[in-house]
Amino acid sequence: MRQPTDQPADDLLAPPLPGPLLRLPRPVRALAPTAVVLLVLVPLAAHDPEFGPTESPSTNAALMAFGALALAFRRRWPAATAAATLLSGQLPLAVALYGLAARRGATPLLYVLAVLAEVRLFVPFDLGDVSTPSALANLVEDPLVFGAVPLALGLTTHQRARTVSVLAERNRLLVEARRHAEERAVAAERARLAREMHDVVSNRVSLITLHAGAGQVARADDPAAVRETLGLIRGLGLQALTELRGLLGVLTPASDQAPSLRGLPTLVEESRQAGLAVGLTVTGPDDGLPAPGPKVQYAVYRIIQEALTNAHKHAPAAEVAVTVAVEPDGLRLAVVNSPAGPAEPAQPAESARPTDPAGPVASEGADPGLPSGGHGLHGMRTRADDLGGTLHAGPTPEGGFAVRARLPLRVV
Numbered sequence: 413m414r415q416p417t418d419q420p421a422d423d424l425l426a427p428p429l430p431g432p433l434l435r436l437p438r439p440v441r442a443l444a445p446t447a448v449v450l451l452v453l454v455p456l457a458a459h460d461p462e463f464g465p466t467e468s469p470s471t472n473a474a475l476m477a478f479g480a481l482a483l484a485f486r487r488r489w490p491a492a493t494a495a496a497t498l499l500s501g502q503l504p505l506a507v508a509l510y511g512l513a514a515r516r517g518a519t520p521l522l523y524v525l526a527v528l529a530e531v532r533l534f535v536p537f538d539l540g541d542v543s544t545p546s547a548l549a550n551l552v553e554d555p556l557v558f559g560a561v562p563l564a565l566g567l568t569t570h571q572r573a574r575t576v577s578v579l580a581e582r583n584r585l586l587v588e589a590r591r592h593a594e595e596r597a598v599a600a601e602r603a604r605l606a607r608e609m610h611d612v613v614s615n616r617v618s619l620i621t622l623h624a625g626a627g628q629v630a631r632a633d634d635p636a637a638v639r640e641t642l643g644l645i646r647g648l649g650l651q652a653l654t655e656l657r658g659l660l661g662v663l664t665p666a667s668d669q670a671p672s673l674r675g676l677p678t679l680v681e682e683s684r685q686a687g688l689a690v691g692l693t694v695t696g697p698d699d700g701l702p703a704p705g706p707k708v709q710y711a712v713y714r715i716i717q718e719a720l721t722n723a724h725k726h727a728p729a730a731e732v733a734v735t736v737a738v739e740p741d742g743l744r745l746a747v748v749n750s751p752a753g754p755a756e757p758a759q760p761a762e763s764a765r766p767t768d769p770a771g772p773v774a775s776e777g778a779d780p781g782l783p784s785g786g787h788g789l790h791g792m793r794t795r796a797d798d799l800g801g802t803l804h805a806g807p808t809p810e811g812g813f814a815v816r817a818r819l820p821l822r823v824v
Contacts, residue, residue, distance in 0.1 A: 445507045449480035453501060472501070479504030486511040494525045498532050502558040505529055509559065513566025517574075526563055530555050607791040609656070611714045611721075616652035618721050620645050622686040622728075644685055672709035673736065676716065680734060683720045689731045690720065696738030697821075704743050705822045711795045712736065712745055712819065715803070718788045719747035719815045727752035730812060742801070743819045751811035792817070799823050 458473035479500025486493040486508055494508040509529055512522055533555040623645045655671075671679075673694065680692045697703055704712070716734055723732050730749040737744045789805050792815065796803035801819035808814045 443484060445483045445486075445504070446480045449476060449483065449501075449504055453503060454480065457501065475499055476501045476504070479508075483507055487515075490515050491521055491525070494529070498525075498528055502533065502554055505532070506558040506562040510562040510566040510569075513563050514569040514573075517570040518567060522563075526559070530559050533559050603794075607794065608714075610788070610791060611718050613652065613656075616648050616655075618724050619682055619686045620648050620652075622724060623648070626687070648682065670706060670710045671713035671717075672706065673704070673712060675713055676734070676736065679713065679717055679720070683724065683732075686724065688720070688724055688728060690734060691732070692734045692736075694736045698738075701738065701740060702821060704738060704819075707823045708743060708799060708819050708821060711799055711801075712743065712817075715792045715795060715815070715817055716745065716747055718792055722788055723747070723749045723813075727813065738821070742821055744817070745819075746814060746816045748808065748814040748816075749812045 454473050454476045457476045458469050460469065479497045482493050482496040482500070483504055490508070490512040494505075494512045497504040497508040509526065512525065516522060623641050626641055676692060676694065680690045683690045716736075720732065720734075723730065727749045730752045732747065732749040735744075735746045735748075792805070793803045796817050796819060799819050800823065801817060803815070803817040805815045806813070
């Protein structure tokens with residue numbers, strides 16, 4: 413099973429961008445521009461006739477105070493604040509333009525107010541006096557410093573906030589996608605482990621059950637037969653425990669210990685000892701043809717094991733032919749059983765044998781029918797699909813049942 417990574421999901425999140433070294437409380441930040449204008453600029457405008465849009469100091473002071481009060485509402489109504497400060501001084505207008513650009517971004521209303529602000533900042537100057545470089549610098553100083561620069565800073569702040577928001581959302585989606593991927597991986601691994609457990613337990617326990625049934629009808633005066641049956645049961649139990657230890661210990665057997673094509677004769681012999689007539693034919697690989705990979709051999713073993721288990725359950729009196737052929741285009745296998753006879757018709761491997769609760773009690777030694785979990789065919793198909801192969805299972809025209817699969821020789 414895949415182990416979850418030790419790296420926490422929060423590691424995918426981008427580190428927070430550095431903020432200001434000193435972050436004042438929000439009310440202080442909201443009212444600071446208003447306080448600065450009221451305490452510093454309004455007294456200056458009241459004593460300096462050139463410190464404002466008009467020649468009247470009192471009018472300039474009143475307009476400056478009006479702009480300062482408007483700045484207190486720049487967070488709630490940034491556009492209205494910017495429009496109101498057009499009649500005020502340069503600093504309130506610059507603060508309002510920055511707030512509008514930072515909160516709303518590049519909108520048509522921002523462009524209109526920006527043009528009006530530039531016109532407003534040009535008004536106090538004599539446009540005819542641009543004969544010297546210093547005069548030209550004075551002409552563009554206010555529109556640049558109090559108009560263009562605040563707009564550029566505000567748009568940069570707005571774009572930065574949008575970028576941070578998009579990255580945070582993208583990282584959140586990445587964390588969620590990775591969590592879903594881990595959940596799917598865990599679910600797939602659980603399904604794989606359940607399939608392995610089903611194949612091991614179903615086959616071994618089915619054979620143990622059949623041998624135990626044979627032991628029930630064994631003659632009491634034939635201790636050799638009883639000992640043989642008990643020995644077979646013990647051997648099958650030890651094999652089941654060994655495979656279960658491999659599954660529970662490392663969950664995936666090592667390539668040199670995993671079941672392979674070499675174990676097919678033993679697997680078939682176990683079914684023969686349980687009373688099932690099984691024939692095995694293995695052909696290939698020819699010279700120059702590579703042998704199937706460990707994963708392919710493991711899947712072949714498990715598919716044949718499950719098919720034989722289903723034959724024990726649903727057609728114990730039938731003859732079963734197991735064929736494995738290694739060909740250039742892949743490995744082909746078939747497990748075909750003959751008709752089970754009129755008293756016990758062949759059924760698909762996944763169909764459950766109906767029982768009549770009101771029927772007679774089975775006589776001693778009779779097989780009451782092995783239970784079926786309904787996962788065998790699905791597990792076999794999943795094994796074939798995982799390797800890029802195909803598997804088909806269904807009744808034969810003669811009335812039997814066949815499981816046929818084609819698997820690639822190598823899996824990357």
